[in-house]
Amino acid sequence: MHPTEWILNHNQEQIILQANKLTLFQQCKIIECVGSDNLHYLLFFHKDDFLTVQPLVEFDQASFLGHLEQKGSCIHAPSPLFSLLLPAATSLKIISADALLTKIKKQYSSIETALIYSYFDSYIPSEQLDIFLKEIFYTFRRDGKLLAAYRLGIVLLSRGYQKEWLRSAIEHADYAHAKNHFQSPLITLMTTDPLYVEQQLFSSNNYTQLLELYQEQNRVIDSLILYINVFIKRPSPTEYKNLITVLNNTFTNDEILSFLRSLLPVVSTETGLHQDVYHRLIKNKETDAAVGLLFHYPFPLSKKDIRDLPELLNHLSISTLELSLQSITQRLLPLVRESPQTFEKIICATLPNLLNRHTLADIYTHLKLNEEISEIPSLSKISDMYHLVEDAENQLKLGMYYYDLGQYEKAIECFSWEMELHSNQVEPIQWLAKAYQKVGKHKEVETYHNLLKQMKHSS
Missing domain, CATH: 2.20.140 (q64v53_bacfr protein fold)
Structure with a gap:
């Protein structure tokens, strides 16, 4: 998305x-x-x-x-x-502050207009904003609407508009009755003062009552934001089920999937989110994304997931996967028992990429710890290569291994060493010409072809 x-x-x-x-x-x-x-x-x-x-x-x-x-x-x-x-x-x-004020005055009450206008205190000069808010406040007072004046004051203070003129104004003895009104339990103020109640519930993280208020006001988006943040702050399978219930009431399956994928990096794999997204991707036939998720996050797989994995992996280009050594043992080890052919296919396809990102010693050291995979042909090859590294007499064989795996620069190093040790042999020179051809170094290819001709003529 x-x-x-x-x-x-x-x-x-x-x-x-x-x-x-x-x-x-x-x-x-x-x-x-x-x-x-x-x-x-x-x-x-x-x-x-x-x-x-x-x-x-x-x-x-x-x-x-x-x-x-x-x-x-x-x-x-x-x-x-x-x-x-x-x-x-x-x-x-973009509209001016004056145009914005005209717009909101037409749509909202004086108190809500004042609240909204105060959102823009980083855009409106402080003195200009104060004059506007004071005008509304003192108009209420002049008209004898002390509760309305106090209501405006406490709503602005609760939103964070902490100005001395406002704090001192509402502390006046004339507002004692209004002050008592706002000391009532929040539940009793829900009908008369929903702005203030919402501010207090938001500040105290009273999610239960805040969600009830959102539901009464049909504020779906605010409910979803709150559910998501509750899930992120208190991740658990229960909170995840609550979130899914709300999402199901609002979005299509594709929208839900996009939404859930955005949460993958920020919550634990123990919540059930990652398994759910994995299964949704498979259901949508988004195989590449499902496998990418599988190897990126260590969420548990069911026995059925493991049984179905070979079929899943058969539907994508495995060579494009950048598997870590850890993900191979964590995710693919169960395949040795379920489908050794699939395991071998994956290792063969990803070995060149692994060699680009890890040393041969790292790969061997990591994989040799798992005895049950030691008989896999491609891993036997890794074992042979590892032991050939220190064997000066068998660099030609090591170079051929590297060549087969597309590691042409490493193969050239091995063939060059073999040529130095056995300068009268044709085979390392032939392999050098082939390897240089693969890396596009045509001048070197020509040099070794000429050397082969000279050796042929002199023999």
Whole structure:
């Protein structure tokens, strides 16, 4: 699954924005994007409503962006959540703070407008933002709406807008009754003050009640972000089942698979995630991806998985696998008993690649510890090669082994040594010509062909 992209029309040019990560903090979500101009941009949302796109700017840790970075819950691309929140290829544009304010005033209450506007404290001059928020606060007070004024104050403070004028204002004795109202249990405030309740639940990591609130408000994306973060923080088979249940209610099987694959690097193989993804890939006939997963993560295989492995491996180009020595013994050892032919096929196909990444001594030392695989022909070859390395009289044989495995430079070293020891023999020179031909060194090929002709004439 590729990262989701949108189109930003800015300064008479189109910039492709590619999703990087999605962060949830209280009622706000922000998608960080990388633009085709190599700059970073932020897509702002209030709940599920898209607000605007802005370039990423430097921000203070006490700002809203700082709180979001420190306390938010993140989902990294790729994920179907991005296009669910904002359809791919949507055309976007950057709007001014004044235009944004006009937009949100039409859609939200005064308190929610103030909250949303405060998200942009890294873009709006501090003095300008303070004037706007004070105007709303003191308008409530002048109109005798003390509870509304206190509600605005405590919502802004809870979101992290910690200004002295606001803290001192709501400490006034006139707000004693309003203060008592907010000291009630959160469950009793759910109907009258859902913004404040959500902020408190988010800050205290009260996932159970927060999920109930999201469900009541039909906020599917926020629920999914929360379930994912709970699973990442408390990975277990039980939490994984809970996550799958939620995903099944929202996404197609292909979307779920893409989503789960994005979680593979961040959770333990003991959760059941990796086995599930492995089986989903096989069901989708994505054999290369399934085998890649198999050799990259040490999740347990069932007896049926082991029995089915030879058939699975027969459907891909094994030579493209970059197997580690550890993965060979961990994953392929069971095949010696189930299907020695398949094991031999895999070792033969991957041996050249192994020799490119490991020394012959490393390969031999690692594999010789397993007595049950010592009779496999390709491993017998490795054993022969290892013992020939120190045998100066048999470098020709070692070179032929290397040549058969496509290790032409190493083969040339062996043939050259053999030629020095036995300069009157034709065979090492013939092999040198063949090996140089393989590496494209035609001048050397011609040199050894001429030497062979001279030897033939002189004999």
